[in-house]
Amino acid sequence: MDLITDLPESGGYDSILVMVDHSSTKGVIFTPCNKTVDAEQTAMLLLNHVYKRFGLLNKIISDRDPQFAAKVFQELGKQLGVKHMMSTAFHPQTDRESERVNQELEVFLRMFCSRQQDKWTEFLPFAEFAHNNRVHSTMKKSPFYLMMGYNPRPLPTTFTKTMIPSVETRLSELKKLREETYSLMELAQRKIEGTAKHIHMPFTIGQKVWLEGKNLNFGYPSKKLAPKREGPFRIEAVLGPVMYKLALPEQWKVHPIFHASLLSPYKQNKVHGKNFLKPLPDLIEGQEEHEVEAIIGHSPKRKPQRFLVSWKGYPSAENKWLWEEDFEHTQETLADYKKANKIRQILTKAAQCLNLTPMKTSPPLLSNYSTFSITLLIEKGLSTLPETFPLSTTSSVTISSSNDSISTLIV
Numbered sequence: 001m002d003l004i005t006d007l008p009e010s011g012g013y014d015s016i017l018v019m020v021d022h023s024s025t026k027g028v029i030f031t032p033c034n035k036t037v038d039a040e041q042t043a044m045l046l047l048n049h050v051y052k053r054f055g056l057l058n059k060i061i062s063d064r065d066p067q068f069a070a071k072v073f074q075e076l077g078k079q080l081g082v083k084h085m086m087s088t089a090f091h092p093q094t095d096r097e098s099e100r101v102n103q104e105l106e107v108f109l110r111m112f113c114s115r116q117q118d119k120w121t122e123f124l125p126f127a128e129f130a131h132n133n134r135v136h137s138t139m140k141k142s143p144f145y146l147m148m149g150y151n152p153r154p155l156p157t158t159f160t161k162t163m164i165p166s167v168e169t170r171l172s173e174l175k176k177l178r179e180e181t182y183s184l185m186e187l188a189q190r191k192i193e194g195t196a197k198h199i200h201m202p203f204t205i206g207q208k209v210w211l212e213g214k215n216l217n218f219g220y221p222s223k224k225l226a227p228k229r230e231g232p233f234r235i236e237a238v239l240g241p242v243m244y245k246l247a248l249p250e251q252w253k254v255h256p257i258f259h260a261s262l263l264s265p266y267k268q269n270k271v272h273g274k275n276f277l278k279p280l281p282d283l284i285e286g287q288e289e290h291e292v293e294a295i296i297g298h299s300p301k302r303k304p305q306r307f308l309v310s311w312k313g314y315p316s317a318e319n320k321w322l323w324e325e326d327f328e329h330t331q332e333t334l335a336d337y338k339k340a341n342k343i344r345q346i347l348t349k350a351a352q353c354l355n356l357t358p359m360k361t362s363p364p365l366l367s368n369y370s371t372f373s374i375t376l377l378i379e380k381g382l383s384t385l386p387e388t389f390p391l392s393t394t395s396s397v398t399i400s401s402s403n404d405s406i407s408t409l410i411v
Helices: 039-054 071-080 092-112 117-132 143-148 165-196 331-353
Strands: 002-004 015-020 028-033 059-062 083-086 208-212 229-238 243-246 257-259 263-265 282-284 287-289 292-298 306-311 320-323 365-369 372-377 396-401
Touching: 015 039, 028 039, 028 117, 039 071, 071 083, 092 165, 117 143, 117 165, 208 243, 292 331
Parallel strands: 059 083
Antiparallel strands: 002 015, 015 028, 208 229, 208 263, 229 243, 243 257, 282 287, 292 306, 306 320, 365 372, 372 396
């Protein structure tokens, strides 16, 4: 038995009580709860979710969390005839089966809820069913079969057509949820098994590490151009052999607990020195101000607009979304970004005029498209565009056809 804590709040819960049958079945029960749950409430969770299904337990194995180590919990177990064993400090492998399930569950939830981390409680029952209905690698039977002698019928893979739209929508959602749940549970299991074959050098509290950025989405204009790693971040807590809590920036709305496979040690060398010096902010009118290095993105559909900025001397993990009014002392940087964005709009509009597919990188010459030819000449420093184009960094845009020349491009 173990607790997964500090999850993003979902349905009023921020933790999961994980219960694993250590006998011959390896079945699990996942119960949402709160980190603040005390010993008496933990005992009630056991009665409500275990006793009603299987009766009183013979033995409980847990770590030394306050909920399990409290005298109230110990006395209740003694009076009910339930033997309680606790893992030794800093050696959670005593409860290795719960730790293994915790790892699978966290990997599953992280993949399933990567975009909507506040809805994990909705998927928890499906995760429990998928685990208990899957054939165990050692037992060669599913936990359900070992507990009940049969495998419960899962959601069907196909449904007959219905004329009721609400039913059709719900059935479609259930089908998708079933498929994704099973595939992601399998993927989570393979990922844990794969990382178990590799030796991870354990990290320590206070050590700095890089975090793989493949599962992070912070609004970069192109995912391919986004940083492959974020950080470095300090290890804040060691939660298990391969699970670590990182000290993330306050503006990140991300669950701070990660598997060791997503972390790599941060190293410095004598030649390069420190990667990020993090210069002290300037004092402007009594307020601390950091120097904006660049504006790397914006939210075009949001009003008022926000802009994603990077700070000079700081890692990409410190990037922050700012409102337009926050650029009081960096108006020139904002103006340059808007001009560059205007260029992209012109290129896109020009391509649309000729029924071309907008390109992520525009070459200087696009020709031989039907009866049109288009020359897009972008040379910094020239200013031959009409005054209606407030673009000091753009030279000219010319569109011509076989008969007529178009001197004005409306954008």
